[in-house]
Each structure stands twice: as structure tokens, then as C-alpha cells.
Amino acid sequence: MDSLEGxxxxxxxxxxxxxxAVAVTLGAVAVAAAYHLAMVFLHVAPSNTLSKQHATAVNDYxxxxxxxxxxxxAxxxxxxxIHIQARTEVRKPGGGTETTGWVDLTGMDIAAMRHDPLPSHTQQNELRRAWSFYSDTHDTSEKATAGDRSDLSSTYLLRIIERRFGPTINGGQVVRIQARAATTPVPQPGAAAGSTSTQYRQLPWWAVDTASTGQEKSS
Amino acid sequence: MSTSGSPLVGGAHLPDADRTAPATAPPAAGGAGGGTGAESVPSPFASLGAGFDRALTRGLRRVTGSAVAPYQSAIVRIGFGLTWMLFLLREFPHRQELYGPNGPWGFDLAKRLLSSNHAFSVLMWSDSRGWFELVYAVAVVSSATLMLGYRTRTSSLLFMVGVLSLQNRSIFVGDGGDNVIHIMAIYLAFTRCGQVWSLDRRLAARRAARQHDTDAAADAGSDAGSDADSVAASESGTGPGSGVRSVRDGSGVDPVGIALWAVLGAALVAASAAGKLSTGWAVIFWLCWLGQALWWAVRRYAPGEPKTLMEVLGDIVHNGAMLVIVAEVCLIYSTAGWYKIQGSRWEDGTALYYPLHLDDFTPWPALSHALAGNDVMVMLITYGTVIVQVAFPFTLFNRRVKNVLLAGMMVEHASIAIVLGLPFFSLAMIAADAVFLPTGFLRWAGQEIGRAVRPRRTPAAAVIRPRTPDPAETLTPGQASGAAAEPAAGPTPPSTAVT
Structure with a gap:
């Protein structure tokens, strides 16, 4: 080791x-690094004896x-x-209402990403992660399972869809929105492309706050 | 090879020490096998204590002697600065939707989430558009200055603030790439990552050269010795952390640094007064701010022991942070690999097929489907991925195998960038992988890139030279001379620039 000859x-x-001062710093840095790595290890490792015993300490850190x-x-x-699709109910100028057809919002993202070497997070992650946030905080009968986080997730998903539709469609004002998740399994290797069928999980109608600015919104 | 090799070289000392023990064992074992029984067999552990002592001494000297792995820390700095800057520029048109106060993840929603998880984000200090634009701009600029190594210490802190603020503001738009950047941004702030390949380095060299000229003109005799030493050190490429340091280096007043320090101090006062900072963050930022002032004062007024002490302390923190970075990358690969082993699709060799059919990750469907259609290739890549990820941390004990796997991982990430449409994730992972690149390779690559860039500069320099006899140009021939180009600055570790 040349460093010894320096x-x-x-x-x-x-x-x-x-x-x-050097010794104290060295000791402090060594302890801090070891503690940090131990905590990260327990955080990323599968749930085990130690991480269960020290769950609070690990999470706090x-x-x-x-x-x-x-x-x-993995x-x-x-x-x-999973494609997020949505439709709206619009109020026509004459006073009548009309339900629009389903729009494949994820499909629009995918079309926008096609042949783009630098896909945007708005196309690749926004809807995808908003949906996983929603489905993580709701059961399959759309009941909230995570308190305020459930409410945050449904508000977030609604706002994304709202923004994509805009305030008016087909000459009418959007008053309600309904979303559904269309899930199509990827066919097994070797199976024909159309060999799987699509399952739909339909969410309840959500009223659109027509005065919304994004800043203030009833939850 | 002490300065080459991975940053884990320090960790390799123990195996080294072990090796000396068995080496003495065979003859003794042979004697015992002969059945004479007259000679007692020396314990294979006999030299272990001494070996351990030696290794410990060497290790201590190493972690207190210099900031290890200057090239590796520099390439990680450049890699993450570049990745985040390119990402922010790419998302510039979408910045309002992703992070702005009126995006779908509005200020109100972020506020509710952050009030429960207490994540740090300066974007939560105000919901005004102007504040958002300012933070975004600072994030872009700090990632550029971090990449260039300009006022690296301050840049790395601002970079961390930018990364945490934007990502924590909208946690639900990120992916694995953002996660790597988030963690590395924190670690980088503890390193002296501007020792080489940085503007700080060049500016320090320029100052040293100017100083040298002034000294030579003012006093041909007295200081010549020390300056000659530092020049010798720089020419022999002893590099950063070498013992010879000019007493005068960096002792300029540095008005830009003082101005920057004052501005950031004012910002810190304002943020503290308004109660925007949590206690923990306030302590961290105030300590950094005071530390910069102390470092400046020490270099200017106490260049003896106080400066050496601060350098040693800074190096120790750097070395700890480098250990954490290296271990973090190992944890990333271990986790990714060991969880895959549990998956049936990774076991039957078809796992790769599925992402190639996920709509969100197939920007080039024809390419993806062609690859997915090749069953054997899918299986080989599937198994290869798991093998490399699980094996990688263990290969650190063998340089050659480690380098082969490292090259494989970088190629795989480059492919992921294109095939799965994850360019920023891949770039971030490659930047993290780069911490394991051998010093020899990094210096060679730096030199080749330097050469490739230089021819374009030469004509301009030739035009300028007659007009402005800038002292800095006396440095240019030395820098062009190849391997010693970057460390040629010798006397000053560049992260020492006062900011």
C-alpha cells in the first residue's frame, strides 16, 4: 500500500x-454510519425478528x-x-344531462409516450401511481381503509381526471365524473394476444366542484 | 494500487490480513503430516493479532489521512447532478402539473400529507407561483453547478434542498430513479466530491499559479522552496490529499463566496424567523453555514493546525459518507436480487417477458415484442439479472469479477433506459454504479475525454494568447500533458473553496 509510504x-x-477531536469525530462518524446502515438494512430487508422488535425505531429513523x-x-x-378510464355527466345548456362515453386516459398517455425516448413523469407515473395510491387505500367495494390518506387519494385521482377532461365536453358542463380501472392480464408467453379478457372495477360517481380552483376543494 | 480500486479497498484489509496467516501454515502442516510430532504446529491464528493491528493502523491512517476515492466521488457527483438537471429540464413544460401549487396534487393535498409525515420541502413555505418558480430555478442551477463542481459544498447542499423539496412536494409522481436521487442527494452533501474534475479544482489551481507568479516576482528566494514542492507534488500526480499544501492557497478574500454566504445566511435567518424550519433541519443548515465561515476564517488566519484539523475532520466525514454510498448501492442490488429469487416468474425464466408487454414501459413496442418473442434470450436475461444482482456485493472482494459485473450492470441499465423507457432511472442507477469504477479507468476516461475536447479549444486559445498573457494559461500545457491533467492542481483540495 503506497499510502503507508506517503x-x-x-x-x-x-x-x-x-x-x-479527531478521535471523537472518527468515533461519531463510525457509529452514525453503522447505525444508518443498520436502519436501512432493517427497512429494506423482509420483515424479520429484529425489524419487528425495533419497528418503531426503524420507522422513526x-x-x-x-x-x-x-x-x-420483484x-x-x-x-x-391497468388502464384508467373515465366518463362524465354533463349538463347541457338547455338543462338536460348527458353521459359521455368512456375515455381511456391511460391509453392517451401511452400514445403520447410511444417512440418518445424521454417519457414524462406526467405520462408514465401520474395516473399509474395515483391509481395504486387509491387502490392501496380503498378496498374493492371502494370503502376507505386508510383514513385521511384514502380521502387524499380519491381527491387526487378525481383532480387528475378533471384536469384531463376540462370543464366542458360535448358542449355541456361537466358535473360528475366516474372512473373505472380496466385490468387486462398479459397473456402467458406463447399464448395468443387476445386470449385474456379485461376486468373492470367501476368507481362511484364523483361530483365535480364546479367552482374549484385546485386550491380549495371540499374533501 | 492503493489509490486505485474501489472505495472498498479499506474493507479489503481484513482478508489481506487473513492471507498472511495461511501462508505460513503449509510447511508446518507438512511437518505435522510427517508424524514426527517433535515440532509443535504453529497456531494459524498466531499472526492474526499483529495482522489485525496492522490492518487497523492502516485503516485509521487511511480514513484520517485523506478523502478517499476522489474520482469515484466526483463521477457520482457529476452523474447525479447531470441526471437531475436533465430530468428537470425535460419536465420543465410539465413542472406546474408535477410540482406546482395548482397541479392535481395541489398545495392543499401536499400540506395535509406532509403535516403527517413531516417530510422536508421548501415548496410548502408558500403557495405562490413565484416561490415555486424560484425553487425550481434554484434546483436546476444547483444541479448544474454541482455537476460542474462549482462551489461544490454549497451546490451539494442546495442540490439536496432542491431534490428533497420537489420530490417530497409530490411524492406520487416519482419512481425508483427519483428514490435513488433522493437518497444520494443526502449522502453527497456529506462528501468532498469536488476534489477532482471540478471548476473549484481549476480555480484553485489558477489561484495557486497566480500566487506562484506573485511570489516569484516579489521574493525570488524565501518561498521558492515550498512552491517548488507543491509544483513537484502536482506534477507527480500525487493528487488530492497529498501532504504538500501551500500555506497561502485559497487565502484570497473571495468576494463572490462571501456574497453567496451572506445571501444564504439572510435566507436562513428569514426561514428561521418565520418558523419554517423544523429543529433538526435548522440545526443542520446553521451548522453548515457557520462551518463555511469557520473554514474560510481558518484558511485565511490560521493556516496551521486549525486548518489541518478541519481538513482531517472533513475527510473523516467524507470517508464515512463514501462508505454509506457504497453500502447503499450494495443494499439496492441485494434487495432487488433477493426479492426476485422469491418470485415464480424469475424462477421459471419468463419474468422479463412481462415488463416487455406492460404498456407503461414499452415506448418502442416493436422492439419490446421482438425481444419478448425470443424465449431463450428472455430466460438468459432473466437469470442473468438475478445472478448479477445477488452476486454483485460479494464480488467486491475480487476486483476483476467486480469490474466484469459492473460493466454488465451498466449495459443492462443502458438497455433499460431505451427498451423500458426509463432514461432517468437508468442514468441515476449508472451514476450510483459508477462509485465502483476503478480509479485507473476513471482517470484514463477523464484524460481521453479531455483530449477529445481539447482540439476544439486550441485555436481559440492560440488567438487569445498574444493579447492576454493570463497567468492561468501557464497551466494549460501542464493540463494537456495527459494523466496528470486533473490532479495537476496539487496544493488545494477544491472542495475547500469558501462559499
Whole structure:
């Protein structure tokens, strides 16, 4: 190791108080690094004896800034395409209402991403993650399971859809919106492309706050 | 090879120490096998204590002696600065929708979420459009200055603030790439990542050269010795952290740095007065701010022991952060690999087929479907991915195998960038992988890139030279001389620029 042949250690030339400062810093950094890595390890490892015993300490340390998830396409990759689709109920100038057809919003994102070497997060992540946020915080009968987070997720999903439709469609004002998730399994390797059928999970109608500015919205 | 090799070289000392023990064992074992029984067999652990002591001493000297892995920390800095800057520029047209106060994840929703998880985001300080634009602009500029290594210490802090503020503001638009950037931005703030390949480095070299000229003119005798030493050190490429440091280096007043420090201080006062900072963050930012002032004062007024002490302390923190970065990358691959092992699709070798049929990750459907149609290729890549991810941390004990796997992972990430349409995720992962690149390769690559860029500059320099005899140009021939180009600046670790 050439480093041993270099100039003598800088620390050797320091006074005692300075060397104490070096030793204390070295100890503190070593402990901090070891503690940090232990916490990150317990956070990313599968739930185990230690991480269950120290769950509170681990979570207090990791959240919010060191949260991480490296289960990339694991344990199994997603094997289905989920498209978020939506339709609206519009109020016509004459006073009547009309229900528009289903629009495949995810499909529009996919079309926009096609042959784009730099897809935007607005196309690749926005709807996809908003839906997983929603489905993580609601059961299949659309009941909230996570308190305020459930409400945040449904408001977020509604706002994304609202923005994409705009205030008017077919000459009428949008008053209600309904979303559904269309899930199509990816056919097994070797199976024919059309061999899987699409399942729909339909969400309730949501009233649109016509005075909404994005700043103030009833929850 | 001490300065080459991965940052884990320090960790490799223990195996080294072990190796000395078995080496003495075979003859003794042979004697015992002969059945004479007269000679006692030396314990294979006999030299272990001494070996351990030696390794410990070497390790201590290393972590207190210099900021390790200057090239690796620089390439990680450049990689993440570049990735985040390109991402912000790409999303510039969509910035309002992703992070703005009136996007779908509105200010009100973010406020409700952040009040429960307490994530840090300066964007929550105000819902005004102007504030948002300012933060976005600072994020772009700080990622550029971090990449260039301009006032690296301050840039790395502002970079971290920008990354955390934007990502925490809208946590539901990110993906794995954002997650890597988020964590590395925090770690980078603790490193002295501007030692090489940075503007700080060049500016320090320029100052040193100017100083050298002034000294030579003013006093041909007294200082010549120390300056000659530093020039010798720089020419021999001893690089950053080498022992020779000019007493005068960087002792200029640095008005830009002082102005920047004052502006950031004012911002800090305002934020603290308005009660915007949590206690933890306030302590961190105030310590950094005071630390910069102390570092400036020490270099200017106490260039002896106080400066050396601060350098040693800074190096220790840097070395700890580099260890954490290296371990973090290992954890990323371990987690990714070990969870895959549990998946039936990864077991039967068809896992790759599925992402190639996910609409969100197939910007080039013809390419994806052609690849997915090749069953054998799908299986080989599926198995290869798991093998490489699980094996990678263990290969760190063998340079050659590590380098082969590293090249494989970088190629795979480059392919993911195109095939799965995840360019920023892939770039971030490649930047993280780069911490394991060997120093020899990095220096060679830096030199080749330098050469490739240089011919375009030469004519301009030739035109300028007759008009402005800038002292800095005396440096140019030295920098052109190849391998020693970057570390040629010798005397000053560039992260020392006062900001």
C-alpha cells in the first residue's frame, strides 16, 4: 500500500486536543454510519425478528427522508395492464344531462409516450401511481381503509381526471365524473394476444366542484 | 494500487490480513503430516493479532489521512447532478402539473400529507407561483453547478434542498430513479466530491499559479522552496490529499463566496424567523453555514493546525459518507436480487417477458415484442439479472469479477433506459454504479475525454494568447500533458473553496 509510504499521517503532527477531536469525530462518524446502515438494512430487508422488535425505531429513523423500495419488478413483475378510464355527466345548456362515453386516459398517455425516448413523469407515473395510491387505500367495494390518506387519494385521482377532461365536453358542463380501472392480464408467453379478457372495477360517481380552483376543494 | 480500486479497498484489509496467516501454515502442516510430532504446529491464528493491528493502523491512517476515492466521488457527483438537471429540464413544460401549487396534487393535498409525515420541502413555505418558480430555478442551477463542481459544498447542499423539496412536494409522481436521487442527494452533501474534475479544482489551481507568479516576482528566494514542492507534488500526480499544501492557497478574500454566504445566511435567518424550519433541519443548515465561515476564517488566519484539523475532520466525514454510498448501492442490488429469487416468474425464466408487454414501459413496442418473442434470450436475461444482482456485493472482494459485473450492470441499465423507457432511472442507477469504477479507468476516461475536447479549444486559445498573457494559461500545457491533467492542481483540495 503506497499510502503507508506517503508523508506521515497528518494526525501525528497535531496537538493532543486536536487529536482528541479527531478521535471523537472518527468515533461519531463510525457509529452514525453503522447505525444508518443498520436502519436501512432493517427497512429494506423482509420483515424479520429484529425489524419487528425495533419497528418503531426503524420507522422513526427511516421516514420520511430515507424511505426506499428496491423491489423492482420483484418478487414478480406486474403481469397485467391497468388502464384508467373515465366518463362524465354533463349538463347541457338547455338543462338536460348527458353521459359521455368512456375515455381511456391511460391509453392517451401511452400514445403520447410511444417512440418518445424521454417519457414524462406526467405520462408514465401520474395516473399509474395515483391509481395504486387509491387502490392501496380503498378496498374493492371502494370503502376507505386508510383514513385521511384514502380521502387524499380519491381527491387526487378525481383532480387528475378533471384536469384531463376540462370543464366542458360535448358542449355541456361537466358535473360528475366516474372512473373505472380496466385490468387486462398479459397473456402467458406463447399464448395468443387476445386470449385474456379485461376486468373492470367501476368507481362511484364523483361530483365535480364546479367552482374549484385546485386550491380549495371540499374533501 | 492503493489509490486505485474501489472505495472498498479499506474493507479489503481484513482478508489481506487473513492471507498472511495461511501462508505460513503449509510447511508446518507438512511437518505435522510427517508424524514426527517433535515440532509443535504453529497456531494459524498466531499472526492474526499483529495482522489485525496492522490492518487497523492502516485503516485509521487511511480514513484520517485523506478523502478517499476522489474520482469515484466526483463521477457520482457529476452523474447525479447531470441526471437531475436533465430530468428537470425535460419536465420543465410539465413542472406546474408535477410540482406546482395548482397541479392535481395541489398545495392543499401536499400540506395535509406532509403535516403527517413531516417530510422536508421548501415548496410548502408558500403557495405562490413565484416561490415555486424560484425553487425550481434554484434546483436546476444547483444541479448544474454541482455537476460542474462549482462551489461544490454549497451546490451539494442546495442540490439536496432542491431534490428533497420537489420530490417530497409530490411524492406520487416519482419512481425508483427519483428514490435513488433522493437518497444520494443526502449522502453527497456529506462528501468532498469536488476534489477532482471540478471548476473549484481549476480555480484553485489558477489561484495557486497566480500566487506562484506573485511570489516569484516579489521574493525570488524565501518561498521558492515550498512552491517548488507543491509544483513537484502536482506534477507527480500525487493528487488530492497529498501532504504538500501551500500555506497561502485559497487565502484570497473571495468576494463572490462571501456574497453567496451572506445571501444564504439572510435566507436562513428569514426561514428561521418565520418558523419554517423544523429543529433538526435548522440545526443542520446553521451548522453548515457557520462551518463555511469557520473554514474560510481558518484558511485565511490560521493556516496551521486549525486548518489541518478541519481538513482531517472533513475527510473523516467524507470517508464515512463514501462508505454509506457504497453500502447503499450494495443494499439496492441485494434487495432487488433477493426479492426476485422469491418470485415464480424469475424462477421459471419468463419474468422479463412481462415488463416487455406492460404498456407503461414499452415506448418502442416493436422492439419490446421482438425481444419478448425470443424465449431463450428472455430466460438468459432473466437469470442473468438475478445472478448479477445477488452476486454483485460479494464480488467486491475480487476486483476483476467486480469490474466484469459492473460493466454488465451498466449495459443492462443502458438497455433499460431505451427498451423500458426509463432514461432517468437508468442514468441515476449508472451514476450510483459508477462509485465502483476503478480509479485507473476513471482517470484514463477523464484524460481521453479531455483530449477529445481539447482540439476544439486550441485555436481559440492560440488567438487569445498574444493579447492576454493570463497567468492561468501557464497551466494549460501542464493540463494537456495527459494523466496528470486533473490532479495537476496539487496544493488545494477544491472542495475547500469558501462559499
Amino acid at each position: 508523508p506521515p499521517s497528518r494526525v501525528a503532527g497535531l496537538s493532543l486536543p486536536a487529536r482528541i 427511516i421516514y420520511p427522508e430515507f424511505e426506499q423500495n428496491w423491489k423492482l419488478f 418478487p414478480d413483475p406486474l403481469q397485467q395492464n
